[in-house]
Amino acid sequence: MNRLPKLFRFAIILLIPFITGCAYFNTLWNGWQAFDQGVKAKKKLISEKIDTTQIANSTKKDFERAVQKAEKTVSAYPKKHKYHDDAFYLKGRSLFELGSFPDAALAFTTLQKYYSESSRIPESWFWLGKSYAASGDYQNAELAYRYCLDNYPELNKNQEVTLLQAELAVFTKGKSQAIPFLEEALKRVNNPERRLSIINRLAGLYIDFSQYDNALNHLTKIPGFNKEYRDLYFEARMKELLCYSEQNEYEKAEAVLDYLLKNRHYVDRHAELRLEMALLYLRENRISEARKLLLDLTTSLKTDETVAVSWYKLAGIYIDIDSKLAEGITALEKTLSLTKDSELRADAKRRLTGLQSIKIYSDSLNVGIPDTVDEWELRFKLGERYWLDAKLPDSALVQYDKILADATVSKPIFVKTLFSKAWILQEMKKDTGAAKEIFGRLVTDYSSFAEAKESQRLLDLPVTIMIRKDSAEIKFNEAEELRLKTSGYSKEVYYSYLLTAVKFPDVKDVAAKSLYAAGWVINSRDDGSETVDTSAAKIFGRLCRDYPESDQCKAVTKMLQQEQVKGFIDSYTKFLEEKTKEPDAVDTEVLAAEKTEEPTKDLPPIEIPDFTRWFQ
Numbered sequence: 001m002n003r004l005p006k007l008f009r010f011a012i013i014l015l016i017p018f019i020t021g022c023a024y025f026n027t028l029w030n031g032w033q034a035f036d037q038g039v040k041a042k043k044k045l046i047s048e049k050i051d052t053t054q055i056a057n058s059t060k061k062d063f064e065r066a067v068q069k070a071e072k073t074v075s076a077y078p079k080k081h082k083y084h085d086d087a088f089y090l091k092g093r094s095l096f097e098l099g100s101f102p103d104a105a106l107a108f109t110t111l112q113k114y115y116s117e118s119s120r121i122p123e124s125w126f127w128l129g130k131s132y133a134a135s136g137d138y139q140n141a142e143l144a145y146r147y148c149l150d151n152y153p154e155l156n157k158n159q160e161v162t163l164l165q166a167e168l169a170v171f172t173k174g175k176s177q178a179i180p181f182l183e184e185a186l187k188r189v190n191n192p193e194r195r196l197s198i199i200n201r202l203a204g205l206y207i208d209f210s211q212y213d214n215a216l217n218h219l220t221k222i223p224g225f226n227k228e229y230r231d232l233y234f235e236a237r238m239k240e241l242l243c244y245s246e247q248n249e250y251e252k253a254e255a256v257l258d259y260l261l262k263n264r265h266y267v268d269r270h271a272e273l274r275l276e277m278a279l280l281y282l283r284e285n286r287i288s289e290a291r292k293l294l295l296d297l298t299t300s301l302k303t304d305e306t307v308a309v310s311w312y313k314l315a316g317i318y319i320d321i322d323s324k325l326a327e328g329i330t331a332l333e334k335t336l337s338l339t340k341d342s343e344l345r346a347d348a349k350r351r352l353t354g355l356q357s358i359k360i361y362s363d364s365l366n367v368g369i370p371d372t373v374d375e376w377e378l379r380f381k382l383g384e385r386y387w388l389d390a391k392l393p394d395s396a397l398v399q400y401d402k403i404l405a406d407a408t409v410s411k412p413i414f415v416k417t418l419f420s421k422a423w424i425l426q427e428m429k430k431d432t433g434a435a436k437e438i439f440g441r442l443v444t445d446y447s448s449f450a451e452a453k454e455s456q457r458l459l460d461l462p463v464t465i466m467i468r469k470d471s472a473e474i475k476f477n478e479a480e481e482l483r484l485k486t487s488g489y490s491k492e493v494y495y496s497y498l499l500t501a502v503k504f505p506d507v508k509d510v511a512a513k514s515l516y517a518a519g520w521v522i523n524s525r526d527d528g529s530e531t532v533d534t535s536a537a538k539i540f541g542r543l544c545r546d547y548p549e550s551d552q553c554k555a556v557t558k559m560l561q562q563e564q565v566k567g568f569i570d571s572y573t574k575f576l577e578e579k580t581k582e583p584d585a586v587d588t589e590v591l592a593a594e595k596t597e598e599p600t601k602d603l604p605p606i607e608i609p610d611f612t613r614w615f616q
Contacts, residue, residue, distance in 0.1 A: 031069025354389020
């Protein structure tokens with residue numbers, strides 16, 4: 001009667017290693033399942049041109065689960081080492097996908113240190129190099145790639161390591177230094193897919209340098225079409241399209257698009273290709289054909305990025321060509337309602353905001369301006385919104401010409417208007433001759449303004465103009481040098497900073513940092529108190545009153561909110577209000593605190609003005 005239970009218990013004992021072994025293996029297997037699921041989802045989202053941030057958020061859970069299972073494989077089964085190397089490899093790969101590059105590198109180096117006989121070692125060096133490169137550690141990345149080439153040349157069978165070295169060269173030596181790596185790799189690789197990948201990267205670099213002939217020299221020799229690498233082939237043909245478009249060879253560009261539209265393997269990309277055709281029409285100034293095609297794209301497709309871009313380009317036609325601002329605003333609103341692309345969203349929002357601001361400014365100019373508002377300052381802002389936000393340089397020039405034609409305009413507004421006009425002519429209208437003439441006029445006739453100094457730079461002339469901001473910076477730097485030569489509290493240093501702030505209140509960034517420095521200098525004097533010096537509190541109060549948006553004010557705000565300091569500031573404010581009733585009254589508190597001190601030795605005496613009125 002008791003034999004069966006005993007045999008059953010014995011069988012269970014025999015099965016325990018098997019059961020725990022299965023659990024051990026299954027934990028790691030589940031981790032790889034999660035990893036593969038994340039990789040598959042990522043590839044799909046990339047093919048759909050989803051924003052990288054969305055891709056990361058969508059796949060995060062899978063890769064985090066993979067990391068969790070990899071860690072559990074090691075922690076829950078510390079005495080079983082059969083799959084530990086694989087677990088560290090999985091952990092490294094998953095952390096890499098999550099963007100935790102230093103942690104990924106640590107996982108790979110742990111694998112290499114404790115499991116040197118693992119079959120995962122070669123690949124771990126490859127991914128270790130990528131992890132170092134992604135985290136900005138280019139020196140160790142190069143060492144890892146070199147180790148791969150020297151010890152595991154099979155990893156470079158398709159020049160994958162060489163390609164990574166080329167990418168590294170882009171970061172460390174510049175794009176031009178990556179080209180020789182790729183040219184050499186192209187000579188050695190025979191695999192058609194890998195050749196196409198290298199050609200794409202190489203052509204991309206040549207395009208970045210506007211060397212379109214060099215790019216086309218490779219792009220016109222790509223391997224024949226193969227559906228196995230259709231995306232790489234599509235990328236190459238689109239680069240070819242770009243080169244022809246930039247060289248104004250529109251017939252060849254259109255031929256590339258016609259070929260792709262007729263290729264049955266790209267039916268799913270017809271909308272994208274038709275959008276490219278519309279953009280090509282716009283380059284050729286075939287506005288009617290572009291408009292028709294864009295309208296067709298907006299009405300015949302579901303809501304995707306192609307529709308969003310079509311609406312954005314239609315907005316450009318409505319605003320720039322038709323001068324129909326209302327239709328342009330509607331098209332931009334449509335763009336914003338559809339797009340998920342952060343760059344397109346930012347452009348559309350900026351342009352829409354600009355148009356809305358234009359309406360507000362235009363209405364103000366049309367209905368009459370209050371005496372408290374400077375008409376020409378308002379018109380200048382209207383011009384800025386036209387070209388900076390709405391991208392309507394011609395409309396901006398109309399406003400600027402009105403300002404420049406009026407003899408009553410103040411000189412500061414006249415000068416900045418003249419400079420803005422020159423900038424538009426040079427950068428947006430490509431009229432460098434007219435722009436240079438205006439920049440030259442600014443240099444010769446308005447040398448006391450910052451715009452004149454910037455004009456010298458734009459004309460590639462030696463910068464000889466000294467403006468008020470330069471003088472302020474010099475005075476501040478002199479105070480800084482004086483501070484470095486002293487130890488402890490120094491009255492001369494304190495007044496050097498304070499003088500700078502008094503003399504250049506209009507140079508806001510310098511004045512703010514001068515007050516900030518003066519406050520901390522005087523707060524460092526030993527008056528036997530552990531609280532904030534009252535003179536420092538006055539200065540910090542002045543800092544936040546006159547420059548509330550400055551970083552320096554933000555830095556002292558917490559201190560000014562302390563009950564004791566706030567109470568002193570409030571009392572001092574009331575005290576000043578009473579004193580303003582006495583025109584000749586002076587506040588000598590700050591200066592009186594200094595009377596008993598001797599000047600710092602070996603420093604030239606500094607002329608100290610009366611700051612009392614300034615504090616009021």
